[in-house]
Amino acid sequence: MTSSFRTGAREGFTAFLPLSVGLVPWALVMGMAMISTGFSPLQAMGMSVIVFAGTAQLGTLPLIAAEAPIWLIIMTALALNLRFVIFSAAIAPGFRGTRLAERWLAGHLLTDGVFAVCLDKMLHNNDPRWRLGYFLAPAAWSWLLWQVFALIGILAAAYIPRQWSLEFMATIALIVLLVPMARVRPMLIAAIIGGTSATLLRNLPLRLGVIVGICAGIAAGFAAENIEHRNKQP
């Protein structure tokens, strides 16, 4: 392990630590949801380790419980994670100069929170080892927190009152990521359009409304940037 990897790892971990608190209730809720679907603790932990994707796990549970056809379960998981094709493409230049196995690991560990925190510095640092450390430390920390608290949720399923609404802390974590981005006007427009269209299109099948909302938001932000740019020129 080179020292620039370690420096990167330390900085990435520090940047992500306060936000990682948002994963805790989400993982607890996930553990409890899997048990209430009827999984054994071993099956629930198995899903948590193999899948490692919050929305896809939560989204497919009702279908598994209803014994839906496998293709529908897979399509739903795919639809819920399609946004990651966009994230993967955006952050990919940050992995130039790393080995194939490291990139598979990084791909498997990519999450919304780690993406939002790491993207900027991943694209603006010239040291591949530093960048890999900066990504892998928060990603591995997310994985560990997720599995530990999923297990606690699985074991505690019978004891935590649902009225505490702990899952809302996951939404707060996403808000904490969003607010500093929205200080730049085209970003704010992307967020407003993305949020509004996802809300209005929530009844589209397979939660495609989220995908359409993201695309609409990107288009709006890009258009706003171009208009702002044109207005600045005399």
Place this chain on the structure above:
Amino acid sequence: MNFDASLWLVFILIGLATTLPRASFIVLGNRVTLPGVVQRALRYAPAAALAAIVVPDLLIVGNELQVFNPKLAAGCAAVAASTLWRNPWLPFIAGMTVLLGLRFGLGL
């Protein structure tokens, strides 16, 4: 309910359906590059995606659009806390206090 060995197959397939999109461009690396225009547009992906997940969660109660509800008030408190102060834990405290205060204090 009883789940058999086929459940593990379902887990593996869901795992592939979630890992392949995430790994796609990271693994393909330099063999596939996106044009500059697309990369510029993609900078808006995180903000758009976060909002597309958060906003419906704050506005929808039982599949109905409800503008006045405890979740939206709690969301506003979290936004205010993260705008006004640097402390990273405050949005969580503010948001959960408002949510639970409105739910249990006022019975909303």
